[in-house]
Amino acid sequence: MATKYAPKQTSTHGHTIQINNMELYYEEYGAGADSYRQPLLLLHGFGGCAQNWHPFTAKLSEHHRLIVVDLRGHGHSTNPDNKFTHQQAASDVFFLLDKLGVDRFSAMGMSSGGMVLLHMATGQPKRIHSMVLISATSHFPDEARAIMRRASFGTMPQQVQEMYKECAKRGEEQVRQLIAQFNALHDNYDDMNFTAQSLSTITARTLVVHGDSDNFFPVDIPVSIYRSIPDAALWIIPGGDHVPIYNPAVPFTATALRFLDGPNSQ
Numbered sequence: 001m002a003t004k005y006a007p008k009q010t011s012t013h014g015h016t017i018q019i020n021n022m023e024l025y026y027e028e029y030g031a032g033a034d035s036y037r038q039p040l041l042l043l044h045g046f047g048g049c050a051q052n053w054h055p056f057t058a059k060l061s062e063h064h065r066l067i068v069v070d071l072r073g074h075g076h077s078t079n080p081d082n083k084f085t086h087q088q089a090a091s092d093v094f095f096l097l098d099k100l101g102v103d104r105f106s107a108m109g110m111s112s113g114g115m116v117l118l119h120m121a122t123g124q125p126k127r128i129h130s131m132v133l134i135s136a137t138s139h140f141p142d143e144a145r146a147i148m149r150r151a152s153f154g155t156m157p158q159q160v161q162e163m164y165k166e167c168a169k170r171g172e173e174q175v176r177q178l179i180a181q182f183n184a185l186h187d188n189y190d191d192m193n194f195t196a197q198s199l200s201t202i203t204a205r206t207l208v209v210h211g212d213s214d215n216f217f218p219v220d221i222p223v224s225i226y227r228s229i230p231d232a233a234l235w236i237i238p239g240g241d242h243v244p245i246y247n248p249a250v251p252f253t254a255t256a257l258r259f260l261d262g263p264n265s266q
Contacts, residue, residue: 025076030061043113049075049167090119211240
Protein backbone atom coordinates (compact mmCIF):
# COMPACT_ATOMS: atom_id res chain seq x y z
CA MET A 1 0.00 0.00 0.00
CA ALA A 2 3.03 2.23 -0.36
CA THR A 3 4.31 4.06 -3.38
CA LYS A 4 7.72 3.23 -4.84
CA TYR A 5 8.97 6.77 -5.17
CA ALA A 6 10.32 9.38 -2.75
CA PRO A 7 12.76 11.96 -4.12
CA LYS A 8 15.42 13.36 -1.82
CA GLN A 9 14.15 15.94 0.63
CA THR A 10 14.27 19.41 -0.87
CA SER A 11 11.33 21.18 0.77
CA THR A 12 11.60 24.28 2.92
CA HIS A 13 7.82 24.59 3.24
CA GLY A 14 7.37 22.47 6.39
CA HIS A 15 5.38 23.21 9.55
CA THR A 16 4.38 21.17 12.61
CA ILE A 17 1.33 21.29 14.88
CA GLN A 18 0.69 19.50 18.17
CA ILE A 19 -2.25 17.07 18.43
CA ASN A 20 -2.49 15.74 21.99
CA ASN A 21 0.75 13.75 22.43
CA MET A 22 1.84 13.74 18.79
CA GLU A 23 3.31 16.18 16.27
CA LEU A 24 1.82 16.37 12.79
CA TYR A 25 4.00 17.70 9.98
CA TYR A 26 2.67 19.36 6.83
CA GLU A 27 3.90 21.47 3.92
CA GLU A 28 2.17 24.32 2.09
CA TYR A 29 2.70 25.46 -1.49
CA GLY A 30 1.11 27.71 -4.05
CA ALA A 31 -1.70 30.20 -3.96
CA GLY A 32 -2.68 31.48 -0.54
CA ALA A 33 -5.95 31.26 1.29
CA ASP A 34 -7.41 34.04 -0.88
CA SER A 35 -7.23 31.85 -3.99
CA TYR A 36 -10.67 31.40 -5.53
CA ARG A 37 -10.09 27.67 -5.99
CA GLN A 38 -10.45 25.07 -3.27
CA PRO A 39 -7.35 24.28 -1.21
CA LEU A 40 -5.97 20.91 -2.32
CA LEU A 41 -5.06 18.34 0.34
CA LEU A 42 -2.48 15.70 -0.66
CA LEU A 43 -2.07 12.45 1.32
CA HIS A 44 0.68 9.86 0.73
CA GLY A 45 0.60 6.06 0.96
CA PHE A 46 1.67 3.79 3.82
CA GLY A 47 5.38 4.03 4.60
CA GLY A 48 5.65 7.22 2.56
CA CYS A 49 5.64 10.91 3.34
CA ALA A 50 4.92 14.30 1.82
CA GLN A 51 7.94 13.84 -0.47
CA ASN A 52 5.96 11.32 -2.51
CA TRP A 53 4.05 14.30 -3.87
CA HIS A 54 7.10 16.46 -4.70
CA PRO A 55 7.20 15.40 -8.39
CA PHE A 56 3.74 16.96 -8.75
CA THR A 57 3.72 19.96 -6.39
CA ALA A 58 5.19 22.52 -8.82
CA LYS A 59 2.44 22.04 -11.39
CA LEU A 60 -0.36 21.53 -8.88
CA SER A 61 0.62 24.65 -6.94
CA GLU A 62 0.11 26.77 -10.04
CA HIS A 63 -3.59 26.02 -9.65
CA HIS A 64 -4.16 25.44 -5.94
CA ARG A 65 -2.99 26.15 -2.43
CA LEU A 66 -1.49 22.79 -1.50
CA ILE A 67 -1.56 21.23 1.97
CA VAL A 68 0.69 18.15 1.96
CA VAL A 69 0.64 16.03 5.12
CA ASP A 70 2.91 13.44 6.75
CA LEU A 71 0.36 11.02 8.25
CA ARG A 72 0.85 10.02 11.90
CA GLY A 73 4.11 8.14 12.43
CA HIS A 74 5.27 8.87 8.88
CA GLY A 75 7.99 11.27 7.74
CA HIS A 76 8.43 14.02 10.31
CA SER A 77 5.16 13.24 12.13
CA THR A 78 5.32 11.33 15.40
CA ASN A 79 3.09 8.57 16.75
CA PRO A 80 3.79 7.84 20.42
CA ASP A 81 0.91 5.34 20.56
CA ASN A 82 2.69 3.25 17.88
CA LYS A 83 -0.65 2.30 16.32
CA PHE A 84 -2.05 3.26 12.93
CA THR A 85 -5.58 3.22 11.59
CA HIS A 86 -6.87 5.14 8.61
CA GLN A 87 -9.80 6.36 10.67
CA GLN A 88 -7.49 7.94 13.29
CA ALA A 89 -5.36 9.45 10.53
CA ALA A 90 -8.51 11.05 9.10
CA SER A 91 -9.25 12.61 12.49
CA ASP A 92 -5.69 14.00 12.61
CA VAL A 93 -6.05 15.61 9.20
CA PHE A 94 -9.38 17.20 10.06
CA PHE A 95 -7.75 18.64 13.20
CA LEU A 96 -5.03 20.18 11.05
CA LEU A 97 -7.49 21.63 8.54
CA ASP A 98 -9.55 23.13 11.37
CA LYS A 99 -6.41 24.75 12.80
CA LEU A 100 -5.62 26.18 9.35
CA GLY A 101 -9.17 27.54 9.00
CA VAL A 102 -9.87 25.32 5.98
CA ASP A 103 -13.54 24.37 5.82
CA ARG A 104 -14.12 23.13 2.28
CA PHE A 105 -11.37 21.62 0.15
CA SER A 106 -10.44 19.21 -2.62
CA ALA A 107 -8.12 16.28 -2.05
CA MET A 108 -5.99 13.53 -3.57
CA GLY A 109 -4.76 10.42 -1.81
CA MET A 110 -2.42 7.58 -2.82
CA SER A 111 -3.27 4.12 -1.46
CA SER A 112 -3.51 4.59 2.33
CA GLY A 113 -3.97 8.31 1.68
CA GLY A 114 -7.01 7.48 -0.43
CA MET A 115 -8.33 5.26 2.34
CA VAL A 116 -7.98 8.13 4.80
CA LEU A 117 -9.99 10.24 2.35
CA LEU A 118 -12.78 7.67 2.32
CA HIS A 119 -13.07 8.09 6.10
CA MET A 120 -13.05 11.87 5.70
CA ALA A 121 -15.56 11.90 2.84
CA THR A 122 -18.03 9.68 4.69
CA GLY A 123 -17.44 11.30 8.09
CA GLN A 124 -17.86 14.95 7.04
CA PRO A 125 -19.11 14.73 3.44
CA LYS A 126 -19.99 18.40 3.02
CA ARG A 127 -16.37 19.50 3.46
CA ILE A 128 -14.85 17.77 0.42
CA HIS A 129 -15.69 19.34 -2.93
CA SER A 130 -13.83 16.90 -5.17
CA MET A 131 -11.25 14.16 -4.68
CA VAL A 132 -8.99 11.74 -6.53
CA LEU A 133 -8.55 8.27 -5.04
CA ILE A 134 -5.40 6.54 -6.34
CA SER A 135 -5.06 2.79 -5.73
CA ALA A 136 -7.39 2.93 -2.72
CA THR A 137 -9.74 0.26 -1.41
CA SER A 138 -12.99 -0.01 0.50
CA HIS A 139 -11.77 -3.15 2.35
CA PHE A 140 -8.72 -5.39 2.54
CA PRO A 141 -9.09 -8.45 0.31
CA ASP A 142 -7.23 -11.69 0.96
CA GLU A 143 -4.42 -10.70 -1.43
CA ALA A 144 -3.66 -7.55 0.55
CA ARG A 145 -3.94 -9.27 3.95
CA ALA A 146 -1.41 -11.91 2.88
CA ILE A 147 1.07 -9.22 1.79
CA MET A 148 0.56 -7.21 4.98
CA ARG A 149 0.99 -10.27 7.20
CA ARG A 150 4.32 -11.38 5.75
CA ALA A 151 5.81 -7.97 4.93
CA SER A 152 9.31 -7.25 6.18
CA PHE A 153 11.95 -4.75 5.16
CA GLY A 154 14.09 -7.46 3.60
CA THR A 155 11.30 -8.77 1.38
CA MET A 156 10.26 -5.37 0.04
CA PRO A 157 11.29 -4.40 -3.50
CA GLN A 158 14.40 -2.22 -3.52
CA GLN A 159 12.48 0.89 -4.61
CA VAL A 160 10.09 0.48 -1.68
CA GLN A 161 12.99 -0.03 0.72
CA GLU A 162 14.58 3.19 -0.52
CA MET A 163 11.30 5.06 -0.16
CA TYR A 164 10.87 3.85 3.43
CA LYS A 165 14.44 4.87 4.31
CA GLU A 166 14.12 8.29 2.67
CA CYS A 167 10.80 9.03 4.34
CA ALA A 168 11.65 7.72 7.82
CA LYS A 169 13.17 10.87 9.32
CA ARG A 170 13.90 9.13 12.63
CA GLY A 171 15.83 6.28 11.08
CA GLU A 172 15.67 2.50 11.35
CA GLU A 173 13.49 2.40 14.46
CA GLN A 174 10.79 4.36 12.64
CA VAL A 175 11.00 1.92 9.71
CA ARG A 176 10.58 -1.02 12.10
CA GLN A 177 7.59 0.62 13.77
CA LEU A 178 5.89 1.34 10.46
CA ILE A 179 6.37 -2.20 9.20
CA ALA A 180 4.94 -3.58 12.46
CA GLN A 181 1.92 -1.30 12.06
CA PHE A 182 1.58 -2.46 8.45
CA ASN A 183 1.71 -6.10 9.61
CA ALA A 184 -0.98 -5.39 12.23
CA LEU A 185 -3.44 -4.20 9.58
CA HIS A 186 -3.73 -7.73 8.20
CA ASP A 187 -6.15 -8.80 10.95
CA ASN A 188 -7.99 -5.47 11.33
CA TYR A 189 -11.50 -5.81 9.92
CA ASP A 190 -12.97 -2.61 11.33
CA ASP A 191 -10.77 0.17 9.96
CA MET A 192 -11.45 -0.40 6.26
CA ASN A 193 -14.98 -1.74 6.03
CA PHE A 194 -16.91 0.48 3.63
CA THR A 195 -20.10 -0.87 2.11
CA ALA A 196 -21.88 0.36 -0.99
CA GLN A 197 -24.38 2.03 1.32
CA SER A 198 -21.73 3.94 3.28
CA LEU A 199 -19.93 5.00 0.08
CA SER A 200 -23.24 6.27 -1.31
CA THR A 201 -23.20 9.04 1.33
CA ILE A 202 -20.16 10.66 -0.31
CA THR A 203 -21.09 13.92 -2.01
CA ALA A 204 -17.65 14.84 -3.39
CA ARG A 205 -17.06 14.54 -7.11
CA THR A 206 -14.67 11.59 -7.15
CA LEU A 207 -12.16 10.28 -9.66
CA VAL A 208 -11.14 6.67 -8.96
CA VAL A 209 -7.68 5.91 -10.41
CA HIS A 210 -6.35 2.34 -10.44
CA GLY A 211 -3.88 0.12 -12.26
CA ASP A 212 -5.31 -3.08 -13.69
CA SER A 213 -2.26 -5.01 -12.42
CA ASP A 214 -2.44 -3.81 -8.80
CA ASN A 215 -1.11 -6.61 -6.56
CA PHE A 216 -2.94 -5.37 -3.45
CA PHE A 217 -6.41 -4.58 -4.71
CA PRO A 218 -7.94 -6.31 -7.75
CA VAL A 219 -9.72 -4.14 -10.26
CA ASP A 220 -13.21 -5.17 -9.17
CA ILE A 221 -12.70 -3.10 -5.98
CA PRO A 222 -12.19 0.31 -7.67
CA VAL A 223 -15.04 -0.53 -10.04
CA SER A 224 -17.28 -1.18 -7.03
CA ILE A 225 -16.18 2.08 -5.38
CA TYR A 226 -16.92 3.96 -8.60
CA ARG A 227 -20.39 2.42 -8.84
CA SER A 228 -21.18 3.18 -5.19
CA ILE A 229 -20.20 6.87 -5.07
CA PRO A 230 -22.99 8.94 -6.67
CA ASP A 231 -20.84 11.46 -8.59
CA ALA A 232 -17.81 9.43 -9.63
CA ALA A 233 -15.59 8.81 -12.63
CA LEU A 234 -13.28 5.83 -13.22
CA TRP A 235 -9.79 5.72 -14.76
CA ILE A 236 -8.30 2.24 -15.05
CA ILE A 237 -4.67 2.42 -16.23
CA PRO A 238 -3.72 -0.53 -18.49
CA GLY A 239 -0.68 -2.37 -17.15
CA GLY A 240 -0.58 -0.11 -14.12
CA ASP A 241 0.59 -1.53 -10.81
CA HIS A 242 -0.01 -0.12 -7.33
CA VAL A 243 0.04 3.71 -7.47
CA PRO A 244 0.82 3.90 -11.22
CA ILE A 245 0.95 7.69 -11.46
CA TYR A 246 4.75 8.04 -11.67
CA ASN A 247 4.94 6.48 -15.11
CA PRO A 248 5.80 9.33 -17.53
CA ALA A 249 3.41 7.80 -20.06
CA VAL A 250 0.49 8.33 -17.64
CA PRO A 251 -0.83 11.92 -17.91
CA PHE A 252 -1.70 12.03 -14.24
CA THR A 253 -1.25 15.71 -13.33
CA ALA A 254 -3.12 17.04 -16.36
CA THR A 255 -5.95 14.55 -15.91
CA ALA A 256 -6.28 15.18 -12.19
CA LEU A 257 -6.30 18.96 -12.61
CA ARG A 258 -8.86 18.73 -15.39
CA PHE A 259 -11.09 16.72 -13.09
CA LEU A 260 -10.55 18.82 -9.96
CA ASP A 261 -11.00 22.09 -11.84
CA GLY A 262 -13.97 20.85 -13.85
CA PRO A 263 -17.53 22.21 -13.81
CA ASN A 264 -18.49 24.15 -10.71
CA SER A 265 -14.95 23.91 -9.29
CA GLN A 266 -15.18 27.13 -7.32
